[in-house]
Amino acid sequence: MSSWKENPILTVEHLTMRFGGLVAVDDLSFEVGRSDITALIGPNGAGKTTVFNCVTGFYKPTEGRITMNRSNGQSYLLERIPDFQIAHHAKVARTFQNIRLFGGMTVLENLMIAQHNKLMKDSLFSIGGIFGISSFRKSEKASVKKATEWLERIDLIDRADDPAADLPYGDQRRLEIARAMCTNPELLCLDEPAAGLNPRETQDLNGLLRSIRELDKTAVLLIEHDMSMVMEISDHVVVLDYGVKISDGDAAFVQNDPHVIAAYLGVDDDEVDEAEAEAKVANAEGVKS
Amino acid sequence: MADFLNTRVGAALKDAVLAAVVTLLLTSIMVGIKTKTEQGGLGIEGNWSLVAWMVLAVLVGRFAMSLLVWRGRNPVANAMQSILPKQETVGKIGKFVGPALLVFALTLPFYGNRYVIDMGILVLTYIMLGWGLNIVVGLAGLLDLGYVAFYAVGAYSYALFAQYFDLSFWVCLPLAGILASFWGMILGFPVLRLRGDYLAIVTLAFGEIIRVVLLNWYEFTGGPDGISRIPRPSFFGLEFERKGGFADFFGIPYDSMHRVIFLFYLILALALLTNFVTMRMRKLPIGRAWEALREDEIACRSLGINTTNTKLTAFALGAMFGGFAGAFFATRQGFISPESFTFMESAIILAIVVLGGLGSQLGVVVASIVMIGGFEVFRDLQDLRMLVFGLLMVVIMIWKPRGIISSRAPSVFLKEKKAVSGDFVAEGEG
Numbered sequence: 253m254s255s256w257k258e259n260p261i262l263t264v265e266h267l268t269m270r271f272g273g274l275v276a277v278d279d280l281s282f283e284v285g286r287s288d289i290t291a292l293i294g295p296n297g298a299g300k301t302t303v304f305n306c307v308t309g310f311y312k313p314t315e316g317r318i319t320m321n322r323s324n325g326q327s328y329l330l331e332r333i334p335d336f337q338i339a340h341h342a343k344v345a346r347t348f349q350n351i352r353l354f355g356g357m358t359v360l361e362n363l364m365i366a367q368h369n370k371l372m373k374d375s376l377f378s379i380g381g382i383f384g385i386s387s388f389r390k391s392e393k394a395s396v397k398k399a400t401e402w403l404e405r406i407d408l409i410d411r412a413d414d415p416a417a418d419l420p421y422g423d424q425r426r427l428e429i430a431r432a433m434c435t436n437p438e439l440l441c442l443d444e445p446a447a448g449l450n451p452r453e454t455q456d457l458n459g460l461l462r463s464i465r466e467l468d469k470t471a472v473l474l475i476e477h478d479m480s481m482v483m484e485i486s487d488h489v490v491v492l493d494y495g496v497k498i499s500d501g502d503a504a505f506v507q508n509d510p511h512v513i514a515a516y517l518g519v520d521d522d523e524v525d526e527a528e529a530e531a532k533v534a535n536a537e538g539v540k541s
Numbered sequence: 542m543a544d545f546l547n548t549r550v551g552a553a554l555k556d557a558v559l560a561a562v563v564t565l566l567l568t569s570i571m572v573g574i575k576t577k578t579e580q581g582g583l584g585i586e587g588n589w590s591l592v593a594w595m596v597l598a599v600l601v602g603r604f605a606m607s608l609l610v611w612r613g614r615n616p617v618a619n620a621m622q623s624i625l626p627k628q629e630t631v632g633k634i635g636k637f638v639g640p641a642l643l644v645f646a647l648t649l650p651f652y653g654n655r656y657v658i659d660m661g662i663l664v665l666t667y668i669m670l671g672w673g674l675n676i677v678v679g680l681a682g683l684l685d686l687g688y689v690a691f692y693a694v695g696a697y698s699y700a701l702f703a704q705y706f707d708l709s710f711w712v713c714l715p716l717a718g719i720l721a722s723f724w725g726m727i728l729g730f731p732v733l734r735l736r737g738d739y740l741a742i743v744t745l746a747f748g749e750i751i752r753v754v755l756l757n758w759y760e761f762t763g764g765p766d767g768i769s770r771i772p773r774p775s776f777f778g779l780e781f782e783r784k785g786g787f788a789d790f791f792g793i794p795y796d797s798m799h800r801v802i803f804l805f806y807l808i809l810a811l812a813l814l815t816n817f818v819t820m821r822m823r824k825l826p827i828g829r830a831w832e833a834l835r836e837d838e839i840a841c842r843s844l845g846i847n848t849t850n851t852k853l854t855a856f857a858l859g860a861m862f863g864g865f866a867g868a869f870f871a872t873r874q875g876f877i878s879p880e881s882f883t884f885m886e887s888a889i890i891l892a893i894v895v896l897g898g899l900g901s902q903l904g905v906v907v908a909s910i911v912m913i914g915g916f917e918v919f920r921d922l923q924d925l926r927m928l929v930f931g932l933l934m935v936v937i938m939i940w941k942p943r944g945i946i947s948s949r950a951p952s953v954f955l956k957e958k959k960a961v962s963g964d965f966v967a968e969g970e971g
Contacts, residue, residue, distance in 0.1 A: 310842075400955065415961045
C-alpha cells in the first residue's frame with residue numbers, strides 16, 4: 253500500500269497556480285513512485301495540464317515545491333529551473349495534448365533532435381563538427397542507432413525517412429513518445445497519449461508504456477480520459493477536480509471512492525432526474541410570470 | 542444583354558474589356574504622362590498614342606486568349622502550370638544545376654568581358670548575402686528585415702579600421718565578420734521573446750538605427766560624405782599596381798582587369814565558404830536545432846534545447862557572413878556611404894531568399910541571378926523595367942508560392958534520402 257510514498261521520483265508539495273483571479277491548481281500535493289505508472293485524472297478543466305506545465309517548467313507555479321529525485325541521488329527543484337534545463341538536467345520529458353512534432357522534418361530527424369544535447373557536446377559545440385572530428389561521427393552513429401532501435405520498438409522503421417507530418421495520427425502519437433524517450437528521461441510525462449486512438453492502438457500503447465517502465469526503468473506520469481486504459485495500466489491514480497485533489501490511491505481504491513464517483517464519474521441517475529425535474533418546474537414558472 | 546454576357550464570347554469580351562480598363566488606368570499614369578524640362582519649370586508631355594496601342598493590344602490579346610487558349614477556372618495559373626516545368630523535373634534538373642553553375646562561375650573570367658565580370662561580382666555578393674540571411678530566415682525561421690545592418694557594419698568596420706589604423710583587408714576581413722556577428726547578438730538579445738510581426742518590426746528598426754547612426758556621427762564616419770579611398774585588396778601582399786605589383790611579380794604585362802578578376806574570385810571564394818559552412822551546419826546538431834526551432838519552438842524546449850543560444854548562434858552566424866560581404870563591398874567600391882545600406886537592400890536580399898525558397902541554397906542562387914541579373918538585362922526598358930520585374934515576381938509566386946525550390950533535403954537518412962515536400966515544412970512564426 254502506498255509504495256509511491258517511500259521512494260518517490262517526483263514530489264509535488266502544496267502546488268498552487270493562479271492565473272489572475274482564477275485558481276487553476278489549489279494546494280496540490282502528491283508523489284510519483286520511481287517504478288510506477290501514475291495517472292492524473294479529472295474532468296475537463298480540472299487543472300491536469302496546468303500541473304504538467306508546472307512540472308515541466310512551462311509555467312512557474314505561484315506557490316509550492318516540485319522536487320525531482322534522480323536515481324543518481326541528485327535532487328532538482330523544478331519550479332526554480334528553466335524549462336529546457338528540466339529536460340536536459342532533471343531528466344523529465346513530456347509530450348503534448350495536441351501533438352507537437354517537427355512536421356517538416358523526417359521521422360529520424362525528429363528522434364535525432366531529441367539527442368541534441370549529447371550530440372552538441374560531442375561536436376564540441378559545432379566547432380569540432382565542422383571539421384568532422386571522429387568522436388562526433390561516432391556519436392552521430394550511436395544516435396542514429398538509438399533512434400533506429402526506438403523506431404523498431406514503435407514499429408515505424410519503414411517510415412524513417414518520411415516527413416513526420418505525413419504519418420497517420422496514431423503513429424504521430426507513438427513517435428512523440430519515442431522522441432521524448434530519446435532524451436533519456438527518468439520521468440516521462442504524457443498528456444493524453446490515448447486521445448484519438450482506436451482500441452487496438454490503445455492496447456499497443458499500453459504495451460509500450462509497460463515496456464518503458466520495465467525495460468527503460470522510466471517512471472511514467474500520464475493524463476488520460478480513457479478510463480479503461482487508466483484502470484488497466486496505472487499503479488497509482490491521482491484525481492483532481494477544480495484544481496483540488498479529491499482522491500489518491502491505487503486503481504481499485506479510486507474506482508470505489510465516493511468522492512470520485514460523485515465528482516468525476518457523475519452522480520446517480522436518480523439525482524440527475526431530480527435536478528432536471530426541478531429545472532423544468534423553474535422554467536415553467538418563468539414562462540408563466 | 543445578360544444572356545449574351547453568359548455565353549462564352551460574351552464572357553470573354555467582358556473579361557477583355559475589364560483587362561483593357563485596368564491597362565488604361567495603369568498605363569495612362571506610367572506611360573501616357575511624362576515630365577519634361579521646360580523653360581521656367583517642369584512641363585507635361587502626353588504620349589497617348591502609345592497608351593491607345595497598349596490598351597488595344599491587351600483588349601484584342603486577352604479576348605483572343607480567353608476564347609482560344611484559356612479554358613476553365615483560374616486560367617492564368619493553369620496556363621502557367623502547363624508552360625512551366627513540374628516539381629519533379631525541377632528536382633531532377635536541380636542535381637545538375639548546382640555543379641554546372643559552379644563550373645560556369647569558375648570559368649567566367651576566361652571568356653567574360655569587364656561588364657560581365659562586374660555583373661558576376663554583383664550577383665555573387667547578393668548570393669552570399671542571401672545565403673547568410675538564409676541561415677536566419679530560411680533555417681531558424683526568424684524574419685529579419687534589417688539584415689543590411691550587418692552588411693553596413695562589415696563595410697564600415699573595414700573602412701574605419703583602414704582609415705584610422707591602416708590595417709589591411711586581410712586583417713580586417715575576420716574583424717569585420719566578428720564585429721558583425723557581435724552586432725547580430727546585440728540584435729538577438731532583445732528580440733528573443735518576439736515572434737512574427739513584432740520581430741520583423743524590431744529588426745527593421747535595428748537596420749534603420751545602424752544607418753541613421755552612420756549618417757549622423759559625422760566626426761567618426763564622415764556622415765553622408767561617406768568614406769573614400771578605402772584601400773584595395775592585395776594578392777597576398779602584392780598590390781594590383783602598374784609598377785612593382787602583381788603583374789611585375791609574375792612577369793606578365795599589367796592589365797587593369799587583373800584586379801577585377803581577383804575580386805571576382807575573392808567573392809566567389811567567400812560565397813562558397815558561406816555555402817560550405819551553412820551546408821555543414823545543417824547536418825550538425827545546431828543546424829537541426831535551427832530547423833526544429835522553425836518547426837516548433839515549444840517542442841524544442843521540451844526536448845532540452847536551449848532556444849536562446851540556438852537563436853543567438855543563428856543571428857550571429859548569419860550576421861557574420863553579412864559582415865564578410867560588407868568588407869568585400871567596401872574594398873571593391875573603394876567608397877562607401879550610408880546610401881548603400883537602405884531598407885531597400887534588406888528587402889531585395891529577403892526577396893531573394895523568399896523567391897528562391899526558404900532554406901534552399903540553390904534557390905538563393907537562382908533567385909539572385911534572376912533578380913539582380915534580370916534587373917540588368919532589362920535596363921534598356923528604363924521605367925518599364927520595374928513593371929517587367931514585378932510581373933516576373935508575380936509569375937514566380939503563382940507558379941511556386943513557396944519559392945523556386947520549396948522542397949527540403951533531410952539532414953540525415955536511414956535508407957533513402959527523400960526530399961520533404963514544401964507543404965509539410967513550417968515557415969517559422971518569427
